[in-house]
Amino acid sequence: MSFLHFLASRRAELMTLTAQHLVLVAASTAAAVALGLPLGIAMTRLRRLARPILALAGLVQTIPSLALFGFLIPLPLLGGIGTRTALVALILYALLPILQNTYAGINQVDRTVLEAATALGMTGGQRLRMVELPLALPVILAGVRIAAVVSVGTATIAAAIGAGGLGTYVFRGIATVDARLILAGAVPAAVLALLVDALLGAVEKSRRPFRAATALAVGTLLTLGAALVMSRPARGTAVVVGSKNFTEQVVLGEIVSQLLESRGFEVQRKLNLGGTNLCHQGVLSGELDVYIEYTGTALADILRQPAHSDPAVVLQEVRQRYRELGLVVADPLGFNNTYALAVRPDDAQRLGLRRISDLAPHARTLRVGLFGEFLERPDGMKGLLATYGFRFGTPPREMDLGLLYTALVNRQVDVVVGSATDGLISALGLVVLEDDRRYFPPYDAVSISSEKSLQRHPGLHEALNALAGRIDEDGMRRMNHAVDSERRDPAQVAREFLDGAGLVRR
Amino acid sequence: MGRVNAVELEDVRKRFTVRGSGAQPRSGVSPRGPSARIHSRREPPEYHVALDGVSLSVEEGQVLVLLGRSGSGKTTDLRTINRMVDPDEGRVAVLGREVHGWDVIDLRRRVGYVIQEAGLLPHFTVADNVALVPRLLGWPPERRTARARELLAVGGLEPDRFAGLLPRQLSGGERQRVGLARALAADPPLLLMDEPFGALDPLTRRRIQDEFRALQGRLGKTVVLVTHDVPEALRLGDSVAVMDAGRVLQRGRPREIREQPQEGFVRDFVNAALL
Numbered sequence: 001m002s003f004l005h006f007l008a009s010r011r012a013e014l015m016t017l018t019a020q021h022l023v024l025v026a027a028s029t030a031a032a033v034a035l036g037l038p039l040g041i042a043m044t045r046l047r048r049l050a051r052p053i054l055a056l057a058g059l060v061q062t063i064p065s066l067a068l069f070g071f072l073i074p075l076p077l078l079g080g081i082g083t084r085t086a087l088v089a090l091i092l093y094a095l096l097p098i099l100q101n102t103y104a105g106i107n108q109v110d111r112t113v114l115e116a117a118t119a120l121g122m123t124g125g126q127r128l129r130m131v132e133l134p135l136a137l138p139v140i141l142a143g144v145r146i147a148a149v150v151s152v153g154t155a156t157i158a159a160a161i162g163a164g165g166l167g168t169y170v171f172r173g174i175a176t177v178d179a180r181l182i183l184a185g186a187v188p189a190a191v192l193a194l195l196v197d198a199l200l201g202a203v204e205k206s207r208r209p210f211r212a213a214t215a216l217a218v219g220t221l222l223t224l225g226a227a228l229v230m231s232r233p234a235r236g237t238a239v240v241v242g243s244k245n246f247t248e249q250v251v252l253g254e255i256v257s258q259l260l261e262s263r264g265f266e267v268q269r270k271l272n273l274g275g276t277n278l279c280h281q282g283v284l285s286g287e288l289d290v291y292i293e294y295t296g297t298a299l300a301d302i303l304r305q306p307a308h309s310d311p312a313v314v315l316q317e318v319r320q321r322y323r324e325l326g327l328v329v330a331d332p333l334g335f336n337n338t339y340a341l342a343v344r345p346d347d348a349q350r351l352g353l354r355r356i357s358d359l360a361p362h363a364r365t366l367r368v369g370l371f372g373e374f375l376e377r378p379d380g381m382k383g384l385l386a387t388y389g390f391r392f393g394t395p396p397r398e399m400d401l402g403l404l405y406t407a408l409v410n411r412q413v414d415v416v417v418g419s420a421t422d423g424l425i426s427a428l429g430l431v432v433l434e435d436d437r438r439y440f441p442p443y444d445a446v447s448i449s450s451e452k453s454l455q456r457h458p459g460l461h462e463a464l465n466a467l468a469g470r471i472d473e474d475g476m477r478r479m480n481h482a483v484d485s486e487r488r489d490p491a492q493v494a495r496e497f498l499d500g501a502g503l504v505r506r
Numbered sequence: 507m508g509r510v511n512a513v514e515l516e517d518v519r520k521r522f523t524v525r526g527s528g529a530q531p532r533s534g535v536s537p538r539g540p541s542a543r544i545h546s547r548r549e550p551p552e553y554h555v556a557l558d559g560v561s562l563s564v565e566e567g568q569v570l571v572l573l574g575r576s577g578s579g580k581t582t583d584l585r586t587i588n589r590m591v592d593p594d595e596g597r598v599a600v601l602g603r604e605v606h607g608w609d610v611i612d613l614r615r616r617v618g619y620v621i622q623e624a625g626l627l628p629h630f631t632v633a634d635n636v637a638l639v640p641r642l643l644g645w646p647p648e649r650r651t652a653r654a655r656e657l658l659a660v661g662g663l664e665p666d667r668f669a670g671l672l673p674r675q676l677s678g679g680e681r682q683r684v685g686l687a688r689a690l691a692a693d694p695p696l697l698l699m700d701e702p703f704g705a706l707d708p709l710t711r712r713r714i715q716d717e718f719r720a721l722q723g724r725l726g727k728t729v730v731l732v733t734h735d736v737p738e739a740l741r742l743g744d745s746v747a748v749m750d751a752g753r754v755l756q757r758g759r760p761r762e763i764r765e766q767p768q769e770g771f772v773r774d775f776v777n778a779a780l781l
Contacts, residue, residue: 112622113628116627118590120619120642120688121615121616121642123611
């Protein structure tokens with residue numbers, strides 16, 4: 001199927017995402033103009049303000065967007081999961097070029113002209129409206145254009161926080177290692193950027209830029225108003241299901257969503273959120289009603305408690321500490337997505353590798369591949385080597401999760417540290433070494449929701465517990481494999497699981 | 507005589523802070539060299555004295571020329587008249603009233619102002635530039651347009667050809683005529699002109715000077731004109747005040763200035779230009 005056919009087959013969704021994307025860009029740029037223009041003008045009047053304000057706006061630019069979301073989510077009013085936070089971030093990013101160009105544009109107005117305007121009896125306001133702004137307009141418009149075009153690119157990040165837009169495809173594509181899906185988000189975004197650039201360029205070059213800019217501004221505001229009226233979501237009644245941004249999480253998010261739908265709940269999906277912290281903040285703040293977490297992650301990353309190897313103890317501790325936060329941990333789904341050391345089957349046979357301890361005599365000649373996070377984690381590489389008392393001959397090679405198994409199969413590395421449920425483990429027939437000294441803490445999958453959500457949605461708790469013990473490692477691996485390697489739709493894979501497990505009667 | 511003074515300056519003094527508290531940052535090297543910077547916080551501010559006790563008056567309908575080198579204080583002097591500069595000491599009265607008794611915006615709209623290079627608004631057409639002050643005064647559009655066309659004609663610019671052009675489409679001389687027309691648009695009794703013909707080539711300059719003289723004779727406006735050009739001062743002024751270092755050294759009719767220049771600076775300056 002060609003790329004165009006692929007796009008055509010997703011026409012409806014693509015249109016929705018493009019519209020969401022445009023609304024994000026238009027709304028954030030409009031708000032940035034509404035904020036930046038007066039502030040830029042104020043800077044030309046109170047020059048002492050200029051340097052600190054520009055420095056601050058410049059500083060914001062250097063904050064990576066995910067980090068900015070991290071700062072914003074806990075804030076009252078500005079934060080949360082969804083469009084509002086994405087808009088705030090986009091506005092902050094768009095401010096710098098608008099401030100800079102307003103300030104520079106007004107400052108570059110010819111002194112003689114200003115002098116004449118003042119001497120002829122213009123008031124400060126008249127001078128601003130009749131002389132400074134019109135003469136600064138081309139520069140200001142150039143700033144708006146930069147802000148809008150950059151915003152088209154930056155707005156893809158909005159998907160990480162559940163605000164939709166074309167980034168949804170990009171993130172989904174990255175999570176499932178599906179280049180076509182990434183392109184389905186990236187190519188329309190690039191086209192959009194070119195269109196926005198051309199449109200604003202035309203305004204800039206028009207013979208009456210002021211009139212054109214006003215017309216564009218009015219048009220934008222009307223469109224935004226219409227979008228706002230039409231898109232009022234049915235919030236409050238729907239159960240909002242979140243997930244992090246990798247395949248397994250998306251599949252689990254679909255399983256939970258479809259299960260709830262089959263039981264008569266209205267569901268709003270906010271899948272592919274950019275990381276653990278976003279999801280956690282989401283259930284805490286009530287923006288999400290449920291998502292799937294792993295007990296080890298909850299203990300180490302969220303609660304910052306020392307690791308423990310007994311699954312029951314970990315679950316107990318997480319439950320207790322979550323209760324203090326107002327969160328409820330349902331019964332485990334049945335699989336443990338802990339770290340897994342995998343080797344090629346021929347090596348396993350030749351070297352007699354069955355358990356991690358078996359690596360010790362061969363470690364000096366083996367090359368290990370892993371993703372960077374594992375080097376940093378408290379339950380990572382250092383402890384592993386200390387527990388088992390061996391060292392690898394060469395420093396570990398860091399690579400993207402998606403590339404680990406390719407490298408292993410192509411004999412570029414000999415051992416990989418992956419996840420127990422990685423789909424490729426089954427698909428490639430790899431051997432997972434047993435953690436015989438029980439070094440790795442358990443990462444049992446559990447659904448997390450807040451007490452408030454459970455009260456608001458009677459029957460939700462029962463529905464979630466219906467999944468308890470229903471998915472084992474091999475089952476999860478196969479579903480991951482179906483999405484990652486067979487390019488199947490996560491929703492379809494989830495449906496087949498629910499049907500097969502008899503959880504849904506259709 | 508029974509004539510009224512349109513403008514009166516009495517012992518006007520003005521100094522600008524060059525450096526120190528409240529100084530505008532200036533480019534270029536400090537006159538004391540780099541070592542001075544270290545102590546700059548404690549340094550007392552340095553001043554440039556622009557006006558060192560200037561007293562002048564202009565009768566209604568007369569042309570007063572302020573003549574001097576750049577930095578002599580002549581432009582600062584002119585700018586005290588429409589309060590573009592507020593003096594530190596002394597008294598300035600315009601049209602019989604002290605400038606501080608005027609609403610500053612009202613004062614400026616009642617006083618025409620022409621500067622070198624005209625200072626036309628580059629995004630306004632010629633007609634809109636000319637009609638600017640009437641527009642600020644809230645004249646209805648038809649009256650503004652009519653007035654602009656009338657003044658373009660007075661300034662020797664054919665209205666049909668020039669009204670719709672932008673300043674950048676004009677020659678230097680044409681721009682200067684538009685500047686003059688703009689200053690006259692609201693029929694102000696008083697006109698301030700700062701080096702109005704400074705940027706023109708000699709032939710154009712001479713022609714516009716003659717036209718200006720004729721026009722002034724016809725309209726009877728009071729004019730204060732600043733120039734560093736001695737022949738221009740002598741040709742245009744009913745009266746000429748030669749300034750240096752913030753003071754008026756000699757005030758007289760052009761003929762007096764030419765034939766009996768004061769010993770010292772005035773003689774050197776006038777003779778250098780005329781001989």
